[in-house]
Amino acid sequence: MGKRIGLLTSGGDCAGLNAVIRAVVRRAHHGYDFDVVGIRKGTHGLLARPVEVEELKPEHDDTALLRLGGTVLGTTNKGDPFAFPMPDGSLKDRSEEIVEGFHALDLDALIGVGGDGSLKILSRLALQGGIPFVGIPKTIDNDVARTERAVGYTTAVATATEALDRLQPTAASHDRVMVLELMGRDAGHIAIAAGVAGGADVVLIPEITWTLPTVARHVKDLRVAGRNFALVVAAEAAQPAGVDSDVIQAAGGVGHWLAVELGRVTGAETRVTVLGHVQRGGVPNAEDRLLGSALGVHAVDLVAQGRTGRMVAWWNREVIDVPLEEVVAVPSVVDPHGPLVRTARGLGICLGDTL
Incomplete structure (x- = not known):
């Protein structure tokens, strides 16, 4: 008798999620004759009564799904089930309701597509409820440990790089300093990659301490050398040294603060x-479609083999799987001495520090 697999997407959306859904459905049906039950709105679908689900059939996964951004199952990045916000303002542990929702569906395993935070929650729920669980990494921030890439990252980098391609000519036409603020709640992977690929002059990431005077000096040096514009990239979490976070927040974020302060200090x-x-939306690029497809297939294979409690990953040009406890232990941030940072420095990109 074939197995029944639950499938959900959790956390923020990104490009490539539908490629994962398609791969899971196709591998399950064509490879093993398994049924796939799509759980809507992430863990919120398991909180609803009745639970919000739909049977995912092969006829629903034509190639149009591969090209579609977002997630057809819906998702949520709000409401930690272990401290769920209630209407009266209190927090309630609703994790057992989710476990009950899963078991009510008579499922043999759960495949969850999520980022660093979502995988932590899903892994904890699986341990609590005895749920055979396989994780698939997705996040534009690329901060999931034990995988070189997560679904959604390369499309986000391509989008950010295109933004720099469009900002450069208008910056040069008007003698301006253009500041581009990118997502990166805890890590600067998008900023450093797009900054290198898009020819930025300054890249600011949370992993490297930076100061306004260093950035301003670099912008001034560009003008002295004859350049009439500059491109500055900042990850949203790139906090300047010596500046209170409340000041940054009051300015509307690091990008707005930096634009005002650079204008004040440099006169530009x-x-x-x-x-x-x-950065989240839009058509997934070929790399995210390939990655989502490969990880989705391997996730179903793990369920078929009874090898759960693991996350599928991309490592050294191969699809592998790793224990979930190694994934959720610590996020993956930019290595300040790693290849992208060395490349940026080698290209003369200012990272805002004193090196």
């Missing part, structure tokens, strides 16, 4: 672009 005309959720 500045503009700021906060790319925001544009």
